[in-house]
Amino acid sequence: MTTLLKSATIIDASSPYHKQTKDILITDGVITQIDNSITLKEPHEAVKLDNLHVSTGWFDTSVSFGEPGYEERETIKHGLLVAAKSGFTSVAVNANTNPIIDNKAAVEFLINKANGFATNLYPIAALTQQSKGIEMSEMYDMQQSGAIAFGDHKKPIENDNLLKIALLYTQNFNGLVLSFPKNNQIAGEGVANEGVNSTRLGLKGTPALAEEMQISRDLFLLEYTSGKLHIPTISTEKSTELIREAKKKGLDVTCSVAIHNLFLTDDELYGFDGNKKVDPPLRTSKDIKALLKGLKDGTIDIITSDHNPIDIEHKKVEFSTAKDGTIGLESAFGVLNSVLDLETISKCLSENPKNRFGIKNNSIQKSELANLTLFTPSFKYTFEKENIISTSKNSIFMNKELNGKVYGIYNNNQLILNS
Structure with a gap:
């Protein structure tokens, strides 16, 4: 499985790319390349999301x-x-x-x-x-x-x-x-x-x-x-x-x-x-x-x-x-x-x-396992029932104005994105 995260702002103080916007290439669950721009000819899944940020x-x-x-x-x-x-x-x-x-x-x-x-x-x-x-x-x-x-x-x-x-x-x-x-x-x-x-x-x-x-x-x-x-x-x-x-x-x-x-x-x-x-x-x-x-x-x-x-x-x-x-x-x-x-x-x-x-913390850099959270900090919305995925709906934040949206995660060689 090959996944390419395009134009991702990296938030990871342990990474040499902290606060930099880069393309991130993940192959079989491992980060194989981080660069300003990565272009691939072989089949892959490209992830292009508005104001994409990535943290460990x-x-x-x-x-x-x-x-x-x-x-x-x-x-x-x-x-x-x-x-x-x-x-x-x-x-x-x-x-x-x-x-x-x-x-x-x-x-x-x-x-x-x-x-x-x-x-x-x-x-x-x-x-x-x-x-x-x-x-x-x-x-x-x-x-x-x-x-x-x-x-x-x-x-x-x-x-x-x-x-x-x-x-x-x-x-x-x-x-x-x-x-x-x-x-x-x-x-x-x-x-x-x-x-x-x-x-x-x-x-x-x-x-x-x-x-x-x-x-x-x-x-x-x-x-x-x-x-x-x-x-x-x-x-x-x-x-x-x-x-x-x-x-x-x-x-x-x-x-x-x-x-x-x-x-x-x-x-x-x-x-x-x-x-x-x-x-x-x-x-x-x-x-x-x-x-x-x-x-x-x-x-x-x-x-x-x-x-x-x-x-x-x-x-x-x-x-x-x-x-x-x-x-x-x-x-x-x-x-x-x-x-x-x-x-x-x-x-x-x-x-x-x-x-x-006692859990390993993988840094966002080459040769590390990809354990990533994908999000954007610039998304204001009102939290409502339609935002709840859980079976139970007992949210204390119902109808509150929030700021920031999660796109999903990459972990265990799996990409999970919100539809």
């Missing part, structure tokens, strides 16, 4: 599909197609299935189901058996089968000693521990950010303190154990400061932020739309400002869509009883390109997550 393939570190157990929300097969058409060449899939991904056979099931697709799937296995937070799962065996990290999705590790032991144990095989930042005792039955808006709307509030206390505890345990920790989806100004200080101490900690927490505030809740109910909740404009600063100065390492399909029966209900979660793959780039520069987006969607989760 994006990797989303927090994606939920549904299979096994919740196939009505999303299957692996269709979910990987959604990811590809949203610009992601790799996704880390959470363990929140039925049954939970907490054993070797379950990890191997996910990997086998994803074999042969353009988008790579990497399982995040449960840290504890059935994600109940009581006994540790067999993490070493699962890593040997292909799990890249361990965490109980959206469930905090309440037992302090359990987290301590996990951080110690995983050092034997360089395992990465994920700890969801939420203190359930402080959060209580909160369904929205505790503040002016939750009070006006009569919604039970979840204070920022619930997140920040948990992060403080996690960082104390990390300092004690010298382990390897990733904190997913932080959402507050103070959380950013805590992690900034921990990094200054030299602790081996990284964190991510969900895209919707960079774009929307709790002002969105006045319509009581269940699609706006997420965990952590939408916070304030002050928090968004701090999170964006944290991304730019390197405090926050990773951006995730936190894609979580939920069927309509669990979303089109009273706000307080709606399940948490939003789909986010399709809207990811259009949102990020509205608030961040392309280099920061590329770094936080590609280089940083791949380095942290």
Whole structure:
């Protein structure tokens, strides 16, 4: 298979062609030539797209599909197609299935189901058996089968000693521990950010303190154990400061932020739309400002869509009883390109997550495997239902003005383009 990308602006700080517009020739999945202009006589597929930009393939570190157990929300097969058409060449899939991904056979099931697709799937296995937070799962065996990290999705590790032991144990095989930042005792039955808006709307509030206390505890345990920790989806100004200080101490900690927490505030809740109910909740404009600063100065390492399909029966209900979660793959780039520069987006969607989760990051240069995301940053549109490819339609970004369009990906010797 020979593919020629015409007039592509390269966004890859590790490439000698960074910010240059070049033709890129790919033969049997490998970049064989990069030049100002390439002309071929032999049969090939030429890709000519308006204002084409190319970056190293994006990797989303927090994606939920549904299979096994919740196939009505999303299957692996269709979910990987959604990811590809949203610009992601790799996704880390959470363990929140039925049954939970907490054993070797379950990890191997996910990997086998994803074999042969353009988008790579990497399982995040449960840290504890059935994600109940009581006994540790067999993490070493699962890593040997292909799990890249361990965490109980959206469930905090309440037992302090359990987290301590996990951080110690995983050092034997360089395992990465994920700890969801939420203190359930402080959060209580909160369904929205505790503040002016939750009070006006009569919604039970979840204070920022619930997140920040948990992060403080996690960082104390990390300092004690010298382990390897990733904190997913932080959402507050103070959380950013805590992690900034921990990094200054030299602790081996990284964190991510969900895209919707960079774009929307709790002002969105006045319509009581269940699609706006997420965990952590939408916070304030002050928090968004701090999170964006944290991304730019390197405090926050990773951006995730936190894609979580939920069927309509669990979303089109009273706000307080709606399940948490939003789909986010399709809207990811259009949102990020509205608030961040392309280099920061590329770094936080590609280089940083791949380095942290132990996945090879292929540079855009000759003789490298082609692992590419194709997009244009100059495309303004209103995100509507017709833009959703996912089986479930629970998007928090419905009717929002976005900027930027994904054309598709090239990965595993496959070119996937949006029609």
